[in-house]
Amino acid sequence: MLNRRTLLAASGALLAAPRLSQAADLTGVTADEIKIGNVMPYSGPASAYGVIGKLEQAYFKAINDAGGFQGRKLNFITYDDGYSPPKTVEQTRRLVEQDKVSFVFNSLGTPTQSAVHRYMQQRKVPHLFLATGADKWADPQNFPWTIGWQPSYRTEAQIYAKAMLEQKPNAKMALLYQNDDFGKDYLAGVRDVLGARFDTMVKAVSHEVTDATIDSQVVQLHSLGCDVLLTATTPKFAAQTIRKVFDIGWRPALHFITNVSISVAAVMNPAGAEKGVGIITSAYLKDPTDPAWANDTGMKEWRDWMKAHMPDANQDDGNYVYSYGVCKTIMQVLTQCNGDFSRENVMKQATSLNRVANPSLINGITVSTSGTNYHPIKQMQLAKWDGRTFARFGNIIEGAG
């Protein structure tokens, strides 16, 4: 009797075991390969970002040439969507249904990835480290299979609000934002930090992308007596703002500007380099043109890698630093998988990163995720315009999210 029961239990366990392993979704993983999918705008209006995909191709090729990852080849399949959402749907479905990739990694673009956001949940395919700054990718409750990488615009706004409270606790903030998803993320971020004080401390004014100028908004904010300004708008309007603020004699104690609009060639010089002195922005990546990183270990690693694998690439292009950093993060995830590359485990490890350092990130900034934290990078450092360049200063600041 006892014997039979033991036997039954044993055979039960035997029967259960294969079923357990079947429950894990091992699509795209074989004994000698892991298939990784990606969609990039190699053509079209956002094709300047195509270099990110180019580095990724070279990165996985380098790994495969050196014998692969833990004996497996990393088969990186990347397609062009021309930054057109219908094409993104087509290409993403091709990756998932035809190529049968294990997961999709670092696909680029807010409108394009929005088009497949729900699809990836339906298919339960890890949708990892998207190359977009929108905050919507951090929604583990409704979209557990999707996660971003870089600090979101909302996180950035939280950091400015924190910096403001630290330096001028009783400030009155003027928030000039572009009336779209991008601008509204800043509104949300400031509100996250200020909470109930938002209504008394902040005067928010919006403008349309289609507006010719934002002069009237600047004059209006000035007349409200604000002493801190946060400019959350795209480059053309940022340049106009800097110029107008200066010309009407407004000297806000702190002027924060989104790091979307800090190009020296497209914003600071057109506005007038001297008019923007003192403007503060934020950064999380190391700027390859910043001489401060000349002897930095992480940047040395990046430069050596670039020399060996992409000798013709322009090393002044920050996109390569970004791309290298995000590749390092996915490799960390694969390492943490510890041989179990099921979709469930890949997603679990992607959301179990614990203060992982990264050569591309400003020293002190780390990558951290958890089941409830889908904001991998939440820290940034402020930088001030001195008339020639943005000089980093102060400590690393962490957002609130």
Place this chain on the structure above:
Amino acid sequence: MASETPLLKRLLGVDQRVFWALGLVLLVAPVFTVESYRLFQLTLAAIYAIAILGLNIITGYNGQISLGHGAFYAVGAYVAAIMMDKMGLPYWSTLPAAAVICGLVGFGIGFPALRLGGLYLALTTFSLAVAVPQLLKYKGIEQWTGGVQGVLVFKPDAPFGLPLSSDQYMYLFTLAMAVLVFVLVRNLMASRIGRAIMAIRDHGLAAEAMGMDIARLKTNTFAVSAMITGLAGALSAIAVEFVSPDSFSVNLSITLFVGMVVGGVASIIGPVFGGLFVVFVPNLAEEISKAAPGVIYGFILILFLFVLPGGVAGLLRRLVARLLR
């Protein structure tokens, strides 16, 4: 060879219904033979075919160059998305609505624009294609259009408990719409109105001398053309399950134009090949060269125009003519 020719002639002459049935089987077969991703691509190709057919009416048959049909496609798509997402209406009800609205928009734009001839009309319609993605972001209508974020909609499941996946059903539904539209347009073009439309293209002055109201005919043709392309737009919103301003860039209008020329200008069957071309050839180009897919695409395009001057439809026409001789 000589003995085969009469056979074909007899086959064609005796029972065209056999060909129709064969064609239908060929069109429906993919539902059961190809995987869902391919089916989705074929659905897109069918949708583009309808849109290109719309463009072909005004540009191919009527001789008025439009570089802005992407705008009507976008309007149709947004009508469908808004009706489904914001009003909770069923997907099928969006098609007539999109067709009517695009027809009216087409009429409104065609009325003044068609007074401009040739290249001026081409540029006017082009500016429409440039303007529409930005107009869709306009704040005043943002609660409907979703601004830059766009609108997400749900693809329908097969009705009446049919044992089909939503991709299979969507393909069949699109196919049914396409067959309907193609038959209607074929009949229109074979009718008195159709001959008048072509007469205006071939010799406007002569047509006018024969008593045709050119301005009115042109405007109505433009409206019908916009209506059909708008219908395709609505189908695309349902199939892709997403619309946003970035989905309808200027490129879309150019894509439709390319599809029309490759398939065959002033041809009913041509847009089918045009639709297949614009969906599959860019992917093919990317497969050949990752570094410069645009170059390969351009090369294939030039090759097509060089080898098939009348488009795919022109080639078919010549083949059939040769076999019948």
